Amino acid sequence: MSKPTDFNDLAQLAGPDAVKATVDKVLAAVVAPGSVQAPTAEWPDPILPGMVKAPEIPAEILPGWLGAMAGAVADSTQTPPALAVMVGLSVLAAVLQRRYEVAPFGDDYTEPLALWTLTALPSGARKSAVFSAMTAPLLRWEKLEYDRGRAERGRVASACKVAEKRIERLLSNAGKAKDDHERERIRAEIQHERDHMPAELRAPRLFTEDVTAERLQAMFAEYGERMALLSDEAGIFQIMAGIYNGGSANLDAFLKGHAGTPMRVDRAGREAHVDKPALTFGLAVQPGMLSEVAASRRFRDSGLLARFLYAMPTSNVGRRDVRRRMAIPDRVRDDYEVALFQLLEDVPAVIGKPRVLAMTEPALDLWADFAQEIEDHQGEGGRYEAISDWTSKLPGAVARVAALLELAEVGRHAEEVSEIATERAVALGRLLIAHAQSAFGLLGTDGVDTDAAAIVKWIQAHGLEEFSRRDCQKSLSGRFRTQERMNKALDRLQQQDALRHYTKRNKGAPASEMCLVNPKLLSLI
Amino acid sequence: MSVERQFLDAINAAGLAPVKTIDLPEGRIVRYRAEGDKAGSRNGWAVLHRHPIPAGAFGSWKTGEQHTWRATTNETSTPAERAEQQRNLQAAQQARAAEEARVRADAAARALKLWSGAKPATDDHPYLRSKNVRAYGLRALRDQLMVPARDADGRLHTLQFIGPDGSKRFLTGGRIAGCYYAIGRPDDALLLAEGYATAATLHQATGRAVAVCFNCGNLVAVARALRAKFPRMRFVVCADNDAATPGNPGITAAHQAAKAIGARVAVPSFEGVAHV
Numbered sequence: 084m085s086k087p088t089d090f091n092d093l094a095q096l097a098g099p100d101a102v103k104a105t106v107d108k109v110l111a112a113v114v115a116p117g118s119v120q121a122p123t124a125e126w127p128d129p130i131l132p133g134m135v136k137a138p139e140i141p142a143e144i145l146p147g148w149l150g151a152m153a154g155a156v157a158d159s160t161q162t163p164p165a166l167a168v169m170v171g172l173s174v175l176a177a178v179l180q181r182r183y184e185v186a187p188f189g190d191d192y193t194e195p196l197a198l199w200t201l202t203a204l205p206s207g208a209r210k211s212a213v214f215s216a217m218t219a220p221l222l223r224w225e226k227l228e229y230d231r232g233r234a235e236r237g238r239v240a241s242a243c244k245v246a247e248k249r250i251e252r253l254l255s256n257a258g259k260a261k262d263d264h265e266r267e268r269i270r271a272e273i274q275h276e277r278d279h280m281p282a283e284l285r286a287p288r289l290f291t292e293d294v295t296a297e298r299l300q301a302m303f304a305e306y307g308e309r310m311a312l313l314s315d316e317a318g319i320f321q322i323m324a325g326i327y328n329g330g331s332a333n334l335d336a337f338l339k340g341h342a343g344t345p346m347r348v349d350r351a352g353r354e355a356h357v358d359k360p361a362l363t364f365g366l367a368v369q370p371g372m373l374s375e376v377a378a379s380r381r382f383r384d385s386g387l388l389a390r391f392l393y394a395m396p397t398s399n400v401g402r403r404d405v406r407r408r409m410a411i412p413d414r415v416r417d418d419y420e421v422a423l424f425q426l427l428e429d430v431p432a433v434i435g436k437p438r439v440l441a442m443t444e445p446a447l448d449l450w451a452d453f454a455q456e457i458e459d460h461q462g463e464g465g466r467y468e469a470i471s472d473w474t475s476k477l478p479g480a481v482a483r484v485a486a487l488l489e490l491a492e493v494g495r496h497a498e499e500v501s502e503i504a505t506e507r508a509v510a511l512g513r514l515l516i517a518h519a520q521s522a523f524g525l526l527g528t529d530g531v532d533t534d535a536a537a538i539v540k541w542i543q544a545h546g547l548e549e550f551s552r553r554d555c556q557k558s559l560s561g562r563f564r565t566q567e568r569m570n571k572a573l574d575r576l577q578q579q580d581a582l583r584h585y586t587k588r589n590k591g592a593p594a595s596e597m598c599l600v601n602p603k604l605l606s607l608i
Numbered sequence: 609m610s611v612e613r614q615f616l617d618a619i620n621a622a623g624l625a626p627v628k629t630i631d632l633p634e635g636r637i638v639r640y641r642a643e644g645d646k647a648g649s650r651n652g653w654a655v656l657h658r659h660p661i662p663a664g665a666f667g668s669w670k671t672g673e674q675h676t677w678r679a680t681t682n683e684t685s686t687p688a689e690r691a692e693q694q695r696n697l698q699a700a701q702q703a704r705a706a707e708e709a710r711v712r713a714d715a716a717a718r719a720l721k722l723w724s725g726a727k728p729a730t731d732d733h734p735y736l737r738s739k740n741v742r743a744y745g746l747r748a749l750r751d752q753l754m755v756p757a758r759d760a761d762g763r764l765h766t767l768q769f770i771g772p773d774g775s776k777r778f779l780t781g782g783r784i785a786g787c788y789y790a791i792g793r794p795d796d797a798l799l800l801a802e803g804y805a806t807a808a809t810l811h812q813a814t815g816r817a818v819a820v821c822f823n824c825g826n827l828v829a830v831a832r833a834l835r836a837k838f839p840r841m842r843f844v845v846c847a848d849n850d851a852a853t854p855g856n857p858g859i860t861a862a863h864q865a866a867k868a869i870g871a872r873v874a875v876p877s878f879e880g881v882a883h884v
Contacts (some may be wrong), residue, residue: 088858089848090801091809093876102876106814109874110797113842186770345778354622585840588793599840 119347129581140165152419163396169200173365177311181398185486189441195343199364210367220420229286296333300355307434389472393522446505454478461567481512534572660689713784734772742807757787760833786829792817797842824861831865843871
């Protein structure tokens with residue numbers, strides 16, 4: 084025999100047992116991927132529409148006075164902290180939007196600080212109590228500003244009325260003028276009155292609860308190109324769905340308010356030229372309302388739904404202690420109000436160019452890593468493919484939140500967005516992904532997800548640990564007329580860690596394409 | 609120097625020199641026997657365009673290599689000439705792919721015809737006796753053992769012929785990459801080996817299913833194909849320990865295949881074993 088090289092040589096020299104011993108030793112060290120015997124712990128949590136258990140959003144994710152207030156409100160009302168956190172962020176955005184922007188790279192890519200949040204909680208979950216507590220300082224500030232400017236507004240209004248009356252009289256005199264010289268004099272007087280008529284003074288407004296698209300455009304023009312819509316009712320969705328416009332409302336005013344793109348309205352009877360509109364939403368609605376919202380394909384296709392940061396906390400209803408009464412500590416409430424008032428101290432009558440905050444280098448690194456992580460998972464076949472319209476906007480939203488938190492912590496004079504604020508914003512962004520997945524389950528996802536949900540329902544109804552594709556198609560033949568459609572749904576479930584595919588050899592028969600079910604899926608029933 | 613001479617020099621330099629003189633008609637793919645290939649084979653291929661700029665492509669279906677060539681000239685080509693050259697090369701690539709598909713299909717048809725007409729091989733074939741292994745599903749044509757090479761879907765692509773003296777050859781033009789011969793039915797583990805005798809030995813010794821990959825260059829392709837087919841299976845690549853060959857190609861390829869699919873490598877150890 085020439086120099087031995089292979090297992091045949093080994094068998095000839097040392098016998099088959101030597102071959103078996105060598106192979107068995109190696110085989111024992113090999114771990115089968117997705118082995119049937121794999122313990123449940125090796126399966127990641129499946130990500131399924133409507134089945135994602137969203138993690139809690141703790142109040143401590145917000146810094147200092149804001150986190151303290153959110154925690155105290157949640158404690159006092161016995162509501163999940165996520166609601167107070169989301170409303171708190173919207174209040175902060177209502178105060179700071181349009182005056183500041185964030186430029187993560189320090190260049191011309193900027194994100195305005197407008198923020199859209201939406202929390203879903205069932206009726207009776209004390210949403211209104213949370214809203215009242217969190218928005219109270221805004222109401223108070225508006226009232227104080229209203230009272231402070233009352234005398235001045237009265238003086239200006241009288242001056243305007245006087246000027247208008249004088250112009251009216253001059254116009255009637257013009258008709259009776261004897262010669263050109265007199266007419267010219269009257270014209271000059273009218274012009275002088277118009278030139279010196281004071282501009283109308285309005286008490287500043289920060290937020291509203293209900294507004295149409297047309298009125299919103301006007302409000303942008305009237306109140307410094309910014310407005311917030313803070314409401315614990317879902318009426319705004321009915322307006323956006325076109326309750327006052329025969330079913331086709333103008334969504335542009337809302338969408339542009341999120342992006343901060345210029346708005347030009349030139350219609351008979353009204354004009355609005357706004358260079359950088361900023362619109363913040365802080366909504367709390369019943370989960371059932373979200374499903375109704377999903378009925379409008381326009382909302383999803385226009386990117387309106389992708390702009391919201393969703394919180395889908397588990398309701399405390401049925402688990403509250405009615406005898407427990409914890410008032411919000413006065414110190415916490417006062418700190419919250421004082422901090423918001425300080426942020427509002429320099430609100431000018433006419434809003435100029437927003438001040439741009441860049442990110443520090445470590446903050447940028449942190450943010451860019453997060454953005455890349457999202458990007459890597461939102462492509463075809465990625466974990467976030469089904470909600471890629473939402474995840475595409477998430478890094479931008481995280482940058483906005485980081486800047487808001489920096490301003491909340493440091494104050495109006497913050498120069499850069501720090502690593503600490505970015506770290507908090509990224510942590511919040513990560514938590515919000517699961518909430519969005521849960522929300523989009525209610526919002527109605529794409530057709531593949533609907534098919535996937537039907538398969539999951541079938542698996543759970545029959546308690547299947549594994550099944551063949553053939554059985555699946557046979558059982559759901561009403562839904563899956565073509566194998567291609569079923570395969571797409573099964574592939575989606577595999578991407579979302581609900582299933583694993585494998586081929587099972589059958590003695591004397593063609594192989595079967597099998598699907599192994601994530602045991603965690605069955606425990607989700 | 610003529611365009612043809614320059615082109616042929618490039619082919620020679622790449623180690624694919626034709627055994628006989630070849631004609632190179634304008635823009636048409638020609639097949640030839642390259643030096644070192646067996647008689648009757650036509651694994652070499654070349655295509656030459658003389659206009660607007662002399663350029664061509666050549667390669668070998670045996671090794672899978674492909675080269676492009678362009679005449680060296682002092683004249684700068686115009687954008688139109690470059691575009692035409694690009695079109696020519698694309699057309700040559702398409703022709704090459706079509707020709708390759710045709711050759712592969714011919715070989716597969718020939719393999720099926722030979723396989724269908726052959727008788728089951730017996731264990732007393734001299735090669736099997738010398739290796740002390742059985743004929744697991746093999747067939748015989750005259751004194752040649754036939755080992756079928758199938759893809760992961762079970763389609764027969766080519767045949768390996770093993771002579772009584774152990775000489776091995778494949779049907780000309782057939783596809784090998786990703787094709788294998790399976791011995792036994794896999795349960796929870798599958799072994800990969802290079803040659804039939806090694807695979808049969810492993811099957812006899814362990815009772816496990818074994819895939820014959822035919823050569824070390826095919827280990828990665830087969831491993832990938834089988835991993836796609838059996839995503840939950842445990843795999844062990846049973847390497848040939850070519851210690852005497854520089855670079856130990858057997859072990860190198862086995863490690864590459866194992867890395868590609870998350871498997872382990874088993875290497876035969878002859879330490880302390882008396883050589884006969």
